[in-house]
Amino acid sequence: MNEGVPVRVSFGVLGPVTAWDGAGDELALRGPRHRAVLARLVIARRRVVPVELLVDDLWEGAPPAGATSAVRTFVAALRRALEPDRPPRTAAALLTTRGPGYALDAAPDSVDAWVFEDRLQRAATLPPEGALPLLQRALDPWRGSAYADFPEAPWARAERARLTELRLGALEHLARVRLDLGQAARAVPDLDAHVAEHPWREDAWRLLALALYRTGRQGDALAVLRRARSLLVERLGVDPGPALRRLERDILRQDSLLDLGPAGPRPGEGTTPGDQLWNQAADAYQRVTPGARVRLESTVNLLRDLAVTGPEGLRTARAQRLAAVTAAEELGDPLLTARVIGAYDVPANWTRVDDPERSARVVAAAERTLAALPDTGHEGARARLSATVALESRGTRGARGPQAAAEAERIARDLGDPTLLAFALNARYMQTFHRTGLAPERDALGAELVTLATRHDLVTFRILGHLIRLQSLAALSDWAGADQHARAARELGERHERPLTGVFVGWYRALRAAADPETLFEDAYTALREAASSLRGAGMPGLEHGWEPLALLCLRLRHGMPAPADDGVDYGPHEPWTRPHVLLARHRYDEAAAALARLPEPPRDLLLEARWALVARAAVALGDRTAMRRALTALTPAVAEGAGAQTGMLTLGPVADHLDSLQRALDT
Numbered sequence: 001m002n003e004g005v006p007v008r009v010s011f012g013v014l015g016p017v018t019a020w021d022g023a024g025d026e027l028a029l030r031g032p033r034h035r036a037v038l039a040r041l042v043i044a045r046r047r048v049v050p051v052e053l054l055v056d057d058l059w060e061g062a063p064p065a066g067a068t069s070a071v072r073t074f075v076a077a078l079r080r081a082l083e084p085d086r087p088p089r090t091a092a093a094l095l096t097t098r099g100p101g102y103a104l105d106a107a108p109d110s111v112d113a114w115v116f117e118d119r120l121q122r123a124a125t126l127p128p129e130g131a132l133p134l135l136q137r138a139l140d141p142w143r144g145s146a147y148a149d150f151p152e153a154p155w156a157r158a159e160r161a162r163l164t165e166l167r168l169g170a171l172e173h174l175a176r177v178r179l180d181l182g183q184a185a186r187a188v189p190d191l192d193a194h195v196a197e198h199p200w201r202e203d204a205w206r207l208l209a210l211a212l213y214r215t216g217r218q219g220d221a222l223a224v225l226r227r228a229r230s231l232l233v234e235r236l237g238v239d240p241g242p243a244l245r246r247l248e249r250d251i252l253r254q255d256s257l258l259d260l261g262p263a264g265p266r267p268g269e270g271t272t273p274g275d276q277l278w279n280q281a282a283d284a285y286q287r288v289t290p291g292a293r294v295r296l297e298s299t300v301n302l303l304r305d306l307a308v309t310g311p312e313g314l315r316t317a318r319a320q321r322l323a324a325v326t327a328a329e330e331l332g333d334p335l336l337t338a339r340v341i342g343a344y345d346v347p348a349n350w351t352r353v354d355d356p357e358r359s360a361r362v363v364a365a366a367e368r369t370l371a372a373l374p375d376t377g378h379e380g381a382r383a384r385l386s387a388t389v390a391l392e393s394r395g396t397r398g399a400r401g402p403q404a405a406a407e408a409e410r411i412a413r414d415l416g417d418p419t420l421l422a423f424a425l426n427a428r429y430m431q432t433f434h435r436t437g438l439a440p441e442r443d444a445l446g447a448e449l450v451t452l453a454t455r456h457d458l459v460t461f462r463i464l465g466h467l468i469r470l471q472s473l474a475a476l477s478d479w480a481g482a483d484q485h486a487r488a489a490r491e492l493g494e495r496h497e498r499p500l501t502g503v504f505v506g507w508y509r510a511l512r513a514a515a516d517p518e519t520l521f522e523d524a525y526t527a528l529r530e531a532a533s534s535l536r537g538a539g540m541p542g543l544e545h546g547w548e549p550l551a552l553l554c555l556r557l558r559h560g561m562p563a564p565a566d567d568g569v570d571y572g573p574h575e576p577w578t579r580p581h582v583l584l585a586r587h588r589y590d591e592a593a594a595a596l597a598r599l600p601e602p603p604r605d606l607l608l609e610a611r612w613a614l615v616a617r618a619a620v621a622l623g624d625r626t627a628m629r630r631a632l633t634a635l636t637p638a639v640a641e642g643a644g645a646q647t648g649m650l651t652l653g654p655v656a657d658h659l660d661s662l663q664r665a666l667d668t
Helices: 032-043 051-059 067-082 112-121 128-139 154-180 184-197 202-214 216-234 242-251 275-282 290-306 311-331 336-340 356-372 379-392 400-415 418-430 439-453 459-475 477-496 499-515 522-534 548-556 572-585 589-595 608-622 625-638 655-667
Strands: 009-013 018-020 095-098 099-103
Touching: 009 112, 009 154, 032 067, 032 099, 032 154, 051 099, 051 439, 067 095, 095 112, 095 356, 112 128, 112 154, 128 154, 154 184, 154 202, 154 311, 184 202, 202 216, 202 608, 242 522, 275 336, 275 439, 290 311, 290 336, 311 356, 311 499, 336 356, 336 379, 356 379, 356 400, 379 418, 400 418, 400 548, 418 439, 418 459, 439 459, 459 477, 459 499, 477 499, 499 548, 548 608, 572 589, 572 608, 589 608, 589 625, 608 655, 625 655
Parallel strands: none
Antiparallel strands: 009 018, 095 099
């Protein structure tokens, strides 16, 4: 440390920006702008940062009056925190004033990022046995993303990207060293996590496959290479590089050199021209270059197209989408992130998300990006982000989803962008389940979507419009109209190879059988079971789990039959509303009453009327007048609709019948 500094201070930027005293205790650095000043000076590496530049960086070009004085105040507070024992009116030895600005005279070994880089450089010159401990020590200081407090700050963007790229390279170097030292089994878990988080890094796939092969898992090694090939060819449109192709060939031949040879070049040593080209063009996580940005955006476009090709494509697109969003955020460009998030405008027809945690993370990223966009301009990006928030928060009870949908629709109409408007209408549809009885409103949305998508040749949104109308007209018992849209959706799905369309149309046929009073129970039961088979493996877990038992329960109740008494039937997320009926079938009335009394408010989704109908039937059977009144109030707006038919898949009969039953019970 510099002479005159009484206590050694060290700094951390490989995570949240912080500082520690010589005893390892964290120093109080006050607010975020104080930390920003410190971080900006660390990035400068002991060079002077003029006050004017600090002002521009801290307020991003729009400083308030008195900003210069504020910076001086921040510096003074930092000096007190960093050198608490410095006598009054003596010059600071650590955060110094030089000419027009300030510099942080930190020792080379006092900043974790500088220590990290020094250890990496030394490890690159050492043989494996010497490099291993140094690489492990180099990676130890990482506590999260570099400069984690400032993910959107332009002044931190390039440095954060550079450090993150170095870290990813260090992880792969560590894996190579472990392989060279015969520690393949130790390398596998870290590499597996690495490729899951950064699936576009080709050398990481190669190392994982080699590590698996060296632990005797040849089949798993080949499976990893197939996963890598699928990612590169099917989603990125490029062939695997020579290193991956050569490794696959050698594994199939069980080449003896795979067990003995080095795992690959050290950082800075030669890779094949194909590997170099791929790393430059497709490593879109941290390489802040125009090529990388184009590659990342193109990837999301491919994922969007992949999502409508069938079950496997949908599952894969969902899994990789979040990785792409994370990559875009790490690049630190909110406009790029907005494009990456908004490009995934895959039409959505089901109101329960398949993976709530993943959707919540997408919503959080979209909200962060919305907050980071400039106050003016970029309205299209703002609309796409808002539509994403509305779509991914469907089924929730907060006010944000409807607000975001309305904002997306307003902007899209102002811009006159048909594709954007179709996306916004989809978002608005997903937010029209805040009460029962809204089938006419949803049918109008579907009609506008069909007209818009037909005029502008938006095939997937055209199919969505027909499915929305199918569902809404089924809810209104307009079976002739619903049949027409079922045929239109099926024809478009077959012509344009959209196999998931057939799943919904098949279920609609089962609904028609279940809703027809002339259909025998056995025939309707068979139709529902056949439709259920199409859901298995369809890539829609938010729909699949518990759906078949629920549909069959609704059919039984419509035909005056009790619920299956088997307590082992898995109703999935529908269990709270089916539980009273299962207990009634088992004559456990007290437990059924207790289950009914603790029912939560139904989610705002396609099953809203059906769940309230289940509540109504159980309430009447148990004589629970409080539950009866709740169900009566909730279902009254839907008096002209069928309970559950808005799903296009199941029904509990006319809502009017349930209302009559409730009113008769309450009148007695």
